[in-house]
Amino acid sequence: MSLSLTEEQEELRLLVRGFLDDKAVGHRPPPPGPGPEEYDPDIWRQLSAQLGLAGLVVPEKYGGTGLSPAELGIVLEELGRSLYPGPFFATVVLAVQTLTRSGDAAAMEHWLPGVASGELTATLASVEPDGSWAADALTTVAEPGRGGWTLSGTKTYVVDGCTADLLLVTARCADGVGVFALPPDSPGLTRTPLDALDLTRPLARIRLDGTPARRIGDGDASGWLAGVYDLVRAAVSAEQVGGAAECLDMAVAHATTREQFGRPIGSFQAIKHKCAELLVEVECARSAARFAGPAVATPGTEASIAAAVARSYCSQAFTHAAKENIQIHGGIGFTWEHRAHLYLRRAKSSELLFGTPREERARLTRLTRLTEAGGTRP
Incomplete structure (x- = not known):
């Protein structure tokens, strides 16, 4: 498998980077308060309408472009580089992949055209209060009712x-795991914003108390949800690579212009070593993420292994790059006015959000042993 970008993929990367740089996304000063940064709806509309990014992986018959997870990873790498605070990840990665992998033609026809046009934002609520998103840890319950289903439980x-126009919720039901769709104004639904470390990615707690919902897909969804979760792992990895690469670029730029003792600090051996080590880590992370992107297009054990490797390595590479970036910047790197701390916040948040590197390594061990034994993905 070649990890180099094709001519079309490179054009896509440059298009997204040029747009984000032109709109100064990621170059503005951090928000003045402790709360999450609100995304600019005008930029989201332009990303959706002009660049067509909202419909990037939406099938063509539903108004999208129908590109693969490989192209999605390229876009996420650039969005991660700028810490874009809009609903792209929630809508295009979490919600679109859930809808398309469900195989529910009626649901896709109902919601995907709105997503592709940028008029509808959505998200997937799958994490339980204990932080787990494993199928066997579900405590949210779905019960059949008159004319549909009702959900009870908490997602965090x-x-x-808090801003999505459509919520997709995983819950346990009599025949296994189900995925359910509900609008944000549904009775018995409460959305509460969380105080999050990452100021560029808003998080919420969802409480459900007999909330009516529509089921997506037929039968036990745990099988195809495993493929969705692998794609999410690969997507987060690509985003982390973009953030780590930007940290490296920021550190190198500062090291070549900041002078001490009459010469740039980048000429000192200690700084050279830091930057060289970061370069190796970033390139290894990029290789892992770009391998995982095409791999997760076909669900299976190999895809799960590639996603676990990328998730584990890229998480630690981003966190290390963000920390070293602050160290190389010195005093200015520790100030609120400098954006270096925003990358460390995103790095630590994304490292924990969908499973820690330690959990991914444990999962990788199980998958490898299973493969050696000739089994299938758990």
Whole structure:
């Protein structure tokens, strides 16, 4: 598998980067308060309408472009580089992949055209209060009712959960795991913003108390949800690579212009070593993420292994790059006015949001042993 970008993929990367740089996304000073940064709806509309990014992986018959997870990873790398605070990840990664992998034609026809046009934002609420998103840890319950289903339970760390126009919720039901769709104004639904470390990614807690919902897909969804979760792991990894690469670029730029003792600090051996180590880590992380992107297009054990490797390595690479960036910047790197701390906040948040590196390594061990034994993905 070639990890180099094709000519079309490179054009896509440059298009997204040029747009984000032109709109100064990621170059503005951090928000003045402790709360999450609100995204600019005008920029989201332009991303959706002009660049067509909202419909990037939406099938063509539903108004999208129908590109693969590989192209999605390229876009996420650039969005991660700028810490874009809009609903792209929640809508295009979490919600669109859930809808398309469900195989529910009626649901896709109902919601995906609105997503592709940028008029509808959505998210997936799958994390339980204990922080787990494993199928066997579900405590949210779905019960059949008159004319539909009702949900009861709590979901937490829901990305863009307070602003999404559509909520997709995982819950346990009599025949296994189900995915359910509900609008934000549903009775018995309460959305509460969380105080999050990452100021560029709003999180919410969702409480459900007999909330009516529509089921997506047929039968036990745990099988195809595993493929969705692998794609989410690969997507987060690509985003982390973009953030780590930007930290490296920021550190190098500062090291070549900041002078001490009459010469740039980048000429000192200690700084050279830091930057060289970061370069190796960033390139290794990029290789892992770009391998995982095409791999997760086909669900299976190999895809799960590639996603676990990328998730584990990229998480630690981003956190290390963000920390070293602050160290190389010195005193200015520790100030609120400088954006270096925003990357460390995103790095630590994304490292924990969908499973820690330690959990991914444990999962990788199980998958490898299963493969050696000739089994299938758990």
